[in-house]
Amino acid sequence: MSTADLNTPIAQRIAASLARQGMMVHLDAKLLRVEKGEVEVALPFGDKVTQQQGGFHGGAIGALADIAGGYAGLTVLPEGMEIVTAEYKINFLSGHQEGELRAVGKVVKGGKRIVVTTVEVFHIDVQGKQSMCAVMQQTLVPVPQNY
Numbered sequence: 560m561s562t563a564d565l566n567t568p569i570a571q572r573i574a575a576s577l578a579r580q581g582m583m584v585h586l587d588a589k590l591l592r593v594e595k596g597e598v599e600v601a602l603p604f605g606d607k608v609t610q611q612q613g614g615f616h617g618g619a620i621g622a623l624a625d626i627a628g629g630y631a632g633l634t635v636l637p638e639g640m641e642i643v644t645a646e647y648k649i650n651f652l653s654g655h656q657e658g659e660l661r662a663v664g665k666v667v668k669g670g671k672r673i674v675v676t677t678v679e680v681f682h683i684d685v686q687g688k689q690s691m692c693a694v695m696q697q698t699l700v701p702v703p704q705n706y
Contacts, residue, residue: 628676631664647697
């Protein structure tokens with residue numbers, strides 16, 4: 560994410576919230592892009608995110624998708640609110656090793672009681688080739704920020 564992007568109030572809000580996420584910090588997730596209704600987050604390949612056969616673990620892919628969709632949802636909420644996941648359904652389309660994952664979350668419907676998002680997760684290999692590896696639909700619930 561460029562310095563200019565980090566200077567927007569919504570990007571600063573999302574970056575501050577992401578920094579409080581112990582799991583995402585542990586997995587080395589990086590915020591790449593923030594726009595109203597859309598957020599992109601990256602997850603590099605490494606031993607923290609693998610399953611027994613050496614590929615990205617489905618739990619890590621799901622967590623990345625959950626974060627991207629959740630933060631996309633947060634971009635449409637007023638200051639003083641946070642968001643929690645009520646449910647999501649994810650389809651894993653292909654497995655990958657090396658490179659990184661990028662999840663792009665987009666708000667489908669933003670409301671006062673629920674927010675619905677979709678997320679596309681892409682694998683980018685070491686040569687830069689991109690392929691979709693998961694899709695998710697998510698329901699979020701706005702809650703008051705308590706920190």
